[in-house]
Amino acid sequence: MPTDAEGLTKERVLEAYRTVLQARALDDRRFVLNRAGKLAFIISPRGHEVAQVGAIAALQPGRDRFCLYYRNFAAALACGFTPEELMLAAFARAADPSSGGRQTPGNFGSRRRGVVIGSSTVGPQIPKAAGIGLALQWRGEGALCYVSFGEGATSQGDFHEGLNFAAIHHCPVIFFCENNHWAISVPQALQVAGPGVAERAAAYGIPGVRVRGDDFFAVHAAVAEAAQRARSGGGPTLIEAEVLRLQSHSTDDDQRAYRDPAELAAEALQDPIPRMRDALITRGWLSPEADQAMRDDVNREVEKATEAAEAAPEPEPASLGRHVYADA
Amino acid sequence: MPTDAEGLTKERVLEAYRTVLQARALDDRRFVLNRAGKLAFIISPRGHEVAQVGAIAALQPGRDRFCLYYRNFAAALACGFTPEELMLAAFARAADPSSGGRQTPGNFGSRRRGVVIGSSTVGPQIPKAAGIGLALQWRGEGALCYVSFGEGATSQGDFHEGLNFAAIHHCPVIFFCENNHWAISVPQALQVAGPGVAERAAAYGIPGVRVRGDDFFAVHAAVAEAAQRARSGGGPTLIEAEVLRLQSHSTDDDQRAYRDPAELAAEALQDPIPRMRDALITRGWLSPEADQAMRDDVNREVEKATEAAEAAPEPEPASLGRHVYADA
């Protein structure tokens, strides 16, 4: 079984980079489809992709558990969802593997991949992940539970209850906060008292780490270290990845109504994807040409995914009442 | 208007000591009445009295607000409740000022005294106190809100939400945790992850103070300092007073079933009341004779209170439906 300590090979990093590009291409496509009136509602991971993929790349989909949140499109891809599957969810098709078109896209779930079905509610996944962590600890196979959320979610009582429980019982859980400093229109200063999210770990006697979310290698290292700790019985870690929300909260929101235009303009220049690309080029792992080829390839993939998803059948109306309870 | 910085006069300390004795005498009497089958259910403040009275003595009943919890019999006396009033509650009499016999004794409320009616639910008073603090801040008269709770209550999401809100808005609130290391049968190690309650303040960027709860002067000083901070716009403080629960959780509980006998025996020798008495005698503020006289006086008072309360009328059955809503 591979361990995180193995480190990052060029192949794995390029694969991660490809996943980042997939997420962005999917996002671009979704916005086009939204403007064309074909998709109802979009939450964009723009600005979070590198952090999400960096984190998941340090873990073991299939072995570990993942409690994702609605902004985790890049994380979902990293967990093994295909672009077509995510487009099936966007179009609310029957074959959407997460919910068969029942939930808004962004509520990812796939039992075989260890991606635990979430809801749109902010926060409840955090103590739930502690419970999953407890189960994994009992099973004693070294698996862990990764749970992600925004800094807004840290205000919920459930954040506190989840960290407290996981810390008491040394559950193998990685609490991964994607801090984009905004919860819809509420800025961090009105949301998170005190110095920041990472510092809250000390209250529970567990390690707290702050990391730049646009630095793939830094995120990966932080998560890999936390994973090793979790797998070896060292208990949970709280990681705060600082990211930018390069889009409004969702297509129902327009952040220009409440944010400083100068700040928005400055942030637009700090897209983490070019930064990751440049880092790979500097390492000699990627050339501009290979980058372009990869982008073209990803775009074709997303195009095919879109076509396939759009053509896929809707859920049967008669299925409405299924799965409220177990089938008899 | 008196300020806390005025310091403690001998008179005020002796008055506080008398309140401590009242609480103990009332408690003793309640246990006698319980064994006689006259009182249904008792939660005892035994071991917490000095901490409670030390805290309230640093504040200004009538000006400040108090969100107490069910173990705060000594605190309630310090806020101005009379022994007779507490006995009226114990007997569930109509004249119980807190609830007219509707709630279990220990849910203290008195609008004119600023004691905000609580419930038996563990935790919700904490964010409520933050809201009261916000209102007092808006009013700008330098009043503060004091809220107390056990260490068990710190596990509730409401603890986190209350501290986070109060810290964001610098609300004049004193969060006073009476840590007796047990929540019914659950020990601190299974309740509070990390080093302790006081350390959790740092997560919110507010001061956290741990104090010996059997040291009247230390508790008083900690609360006075927090009060000054709150009144002058410096925001909330979290205080953890370490106390002992010298009784089982309630008369429905028997702690011998889950606690180490040696530890129980050791704790029984650490009653904070003799310690306070000795400190006062050392200061020359109290003589053994004066102490005995005060105890006799308090016992007579409690006896009279008991007789009066027992003889007081029960609530009218017809009043059952009143005060669900405002009277028309």
Added chain:
Amino acid sequence: MPERTLVQAVRDALYEEMERDDRVCVLGQDVGLKGGVFKATEGLQQRFGAERVMDMPLAESSIAAVAQGLALEGFTPVAEMQFADYSYPAFNQIVNEIAKVRYRSNGDFSCPLVIRAPTGGGVRGALYHSQSPEAFYCHVPGLKVVLPSTPADAKGLLKAAIRDRDPVIFLEPKKLYRAERQEVAQGEAALLPLASAAVVRQGTDLTVVTYGYMRAVTMQAAAKLSPDGIEVEVIDLRTLRPWDVEACVRSIQKTGRLAIVYEANRTGGFGAEVAAELAERCFASLDAPVSRIASPDVPAMPFSPALEHAFMLNPDKVADGLRRVARY
């Protein structure tokens, strides 16, 4: 009189009441500069400042608790839950605390406040932005529950709710927020009393009791029945707790038949209370069984348009149900 949508009418009511009484304040997620996710608080923070219109952390329990604290101090908070589905983290604060303040203090304290929340489906909000939880709150003594269906009713009832001396849960059908414009009175002329139903269609053959978005659906269904010679009388309850039993009884005495149309899950919905009460009260007048026409017992409407349509009541489904009652 100006023409207003329902959401504009809500906003006007808040604006007018805040102008009238400076104790009225608004708090919730994104209620400030953004003006709320549905724009119900648009412009209020600009006019009344960031204290009286306060952006709250993402923590519903503390939103309810802070509102409660403000109410206990004599302010009149109007708290917004971003969606009614997200009021559940505040359930303990609402049910155990807010609703019982007056009762448990034997009338010494009261807690007049309003909790507003968008409710119901039909906007592709899927499982977590579509729920109709009114039955939960209607079962709680101490709460009042209002659920208007027109701009004028929303304005008049919200103003009354703000002035009411008890806590009011004010549910706004989000499907109707922009559904129609209506002339809406201003100032005192806009006020409407709580607990008063409106007969919104006169009929002789069948009484329908409904509320919220289902009023419009029922009106369309009634129009479909008219050509068949079935004249439906439609009653919009507007306030669900306390509800206007007498208005319903009068109508049933005339028509001899009753259906209740509601959007919530059928089992245990508020329509059950209406059916049970009126079937008992009107036993001798009823020529047919009291029929409930409600949403299926499926968590909520899925995201897929096909499934959303299958879930939701529409004029055809309602007309079918009414025809069965009329023809019994």
Added chain:
Amino acid sequence: MPERTLVQAVRDALYEEMERDDRVCVLGQDVGLKGGVFKATEGLQQRFGAERVMDMPLAESSIAAVAQGLALEGFTPVAEMQFADYSYPAFNQIVNEIAKVRYRSNGDFSCPLVIRAPTGGGVRGALYHSQSPEAFYCHVPGLKVVLPSTPADAKGLLKAAIRDRDPVIFLEPKKLYRAERQEVAQGEAALLPLASAAVVRQGTDLTVVTYGYMRAVTMQAAAKLSPDGIEVEVIDLRTLRPWDVEACVRSIQKTGRLAIVYEANRTGGFGAEVAAELAERCFASLDAPVSRIASPDVPAMPFSPALEHAFMLNPDKVADGLRRVARY
């Protein structure tokens, strides 16, 4: 067969199921060495260890969440809420998360677990240890709700609930915990199916549908009516969601009269659902209005014995109500 009280039967069910299946585990406040505040888990930790019988922090939301996490991983947690009144902090976890896991994942995940809680009044528990919140949970698609009234039923149904593939809210009338002893079968012989009502008294003149503690009260009331020639048929629902409509219909077809006796607040109680459904289904059979005999719309029973008595239904009050129905 051994004689058991209801609470012993609960404990036996837990014990047997934990012996049978090592995935079954128990978690809650004070469930460990103390054995629960009502002794429902007595001796379990000693037998099965501190992991499978886990004392939880004082945080109901995390109790539900951790149970959920365990269930998602294939364990079968039986979580205890110390009192049903204290399940509300977990309401979001129960209603938005646990109940909807299967549905929102389109059947990919499920969440079979049991949440046990003592319910109801009559033990001088006052406002916060006496509530009957079953109606809240009965309104939630995805949940099952059980409320037994005898030792044998409690054991058989709890065993079935533990084996059920869906989440079950299991409410235990605390007034009955030690009210009677009954011979209770062991092992598989004890099992009872959910959703099956019991006709516990045969009668010809009037059907009473009831559950929980009110079964015993109704039986006494029925005995009072017998000398007057009124023979009451009493049905104990036992499972409230899904409930056994057919058993009730059969009885009403025989008696032509129906009353529902329930301990919860009348308005919006589960009895409303029973009344509405059966009044519709049995319209042609009913010779009298369907009558609900329930507790008044007062938050809960006060502590004062006088007020508790005024609040609670008793055989006389129920007999009066039944006589009215019989004589209509």
